[in-house]
Amino acid sequence: MEQSRAAILETIQGIVESVLGVPGVAMTEDTTAQDVDGWDSLTHVQIIVAIEQHYNIRFSFSEVAQLENAGSLIDAVLRHTGG
Template sequence: MERIEILKALIPVFTEALDSDFDVILKEATTAADVNGWDSLTHIQLVVAIERKFKIRFTSKEIQTWKNVGELITGIENKIKMQ
């Protein structure tokens, strides 16, 4: 799966988890500070939703290293490669 495909697949996951009326706009450089409603609680909900969507599991150590959506995508890529 290409990075752009992962990014596109994340948009509905973010939109639903953040209970947004509009599609959340994501770029690789997007951080939690850039998205309304993305706080520590919704971060956990996002991780759970992403794990379900991609049928993967992250360790808490992996999750703590992400600084932006691009690093999240890299984490997803790495997990998909391991399957």
């Protein structure tokens, strides 16, 4: 089942809120880790792992290294889920 970019962004936002323990994180496709309080290198790994688990996918190290913002993360999810 193909998901919309908005639905994936909403899922990612929920995961970020859960990992950081902060409700109401405002995210757009342009949001970067630097834009979100508490999103550091350790929580970044936790967020990526949670996204992988949610979608039952596995990102390569180079994919993770190339992520620039939430939009590029959505692109990576879509590549792995056939979207």
